Amino acid sequence: MGPLIANGYIDPAWNNVIALLVGIAFGYILEASGFSSSRKLAGVFYGYDFVVLRVFMTAVMVAMVGLVYFNYMGWIDLSQIFILPTYMTSVIVGGVIMGLGFVMGGFCPGTSFTGVAVGKLDALFFSIGLYLGIFIFSLAFPWLEKIYYGGDLGPITLMESLGISRGLFTFLFVLATLGAFWVASMVKKRVKDIEI
Amino acid sequence: MNKTYFFLIVIVVLLGAGALFIPEERFTEELPPDQLFLKMNDPSRFVTTDQVARAIIDGDPNILIVDTRSADQYEAFNLPGSVNIPLEELIDSTGNIDERWEDYLGIEGMYIAFYSNGDVCADQAWVLCTRLGINDLFVMRGGLNRWVETILKPSPPEQTAPGEEFALYDFRKGASMYFGGGGAIEVEEQSAVPVTPVRKKKKQVISGGC
Incomplete structure (x- = not known):
């Protein structure tokens, strides 16, 4: 049956409407999880708050298990799912820059907009910087093109590169996620709580 | 630990x-x-030769007539506007509909009428395709033998037959004229009519990301 748009169940004209609704829901969940606070977000780096880890890993875990079952039931065809191509160089370089920005600014792009929505000044400055960065990147793109498209691996998935089955990977991921939650709770116990 | 967790x-x-x-x-x-x-x-999975004849004469765009006989037999004689899908080549080695026919079968809103010389090949094609989940399939009952008997060489009803049979006979006479030139015993060879298939919407590649 699914993906609904690719198989013609929903007209592609609805793309933007659906994107808007999903975006609103995403923003709401971010705000409801407390992601509009830069202190809470930065907490994952200092070890006093792991809500970022918990929320995102839970989301990935639930989606992953759900997709495996949906695929089996024929409700969605995983071979038709768009998989973002992996560019190794830009993933590493971009990841480092994004991480630095995250720990310095206390926001990632999505959460900064949530922060702006609830009226956080630091989030406002962060998103101005974000657009400045996009602008500079666009101007510098001819020089950065090589890095940007470097290490092209195509739309590869972890289970393909590890050579294990989808089910096994899902199970290992669930265990790893729960393990990460446990480690996070251990770390949190040792670090002094701070006022958020 | 919290019980819910x-x-x-x-x-x-x-x-x-x-x-x-x-x-x-x-x-x-x-x-x-x-x-x-x-x-x-x-x-209700059967259609009569009259229904098929009417569909061809009316040029009904929702009906695809599929000839399940071999290519030679199809070349020798076929119904106007029909598509040749030989029964032997219907299914590929993987047990699915052969790629060549994917554009013809399983189109939404399209009714498919199989025919062969008798009922057998058409019935087999019907069972195979139905089993593979294709809907709106029909078999022309009696096949081409029946087609010749009823459409190309119709016989008049009894004098005491009800009016509907005479109406049907009138239709068949007309159809016979349309298809064979009027009660012709020798069936004219008809060349295969090229059919432009309705391409099934290709599955789109989704693009975009976060």
């Missing part, structure tokens, strides 16, 4: 463990045998 952890681990046993292949959409049996016994 404990339950959630148990559920997620169980679901994850379940994923270990889920086969990679998709759940097949093949029609279960009991339902296939019911469908086979449903007489």
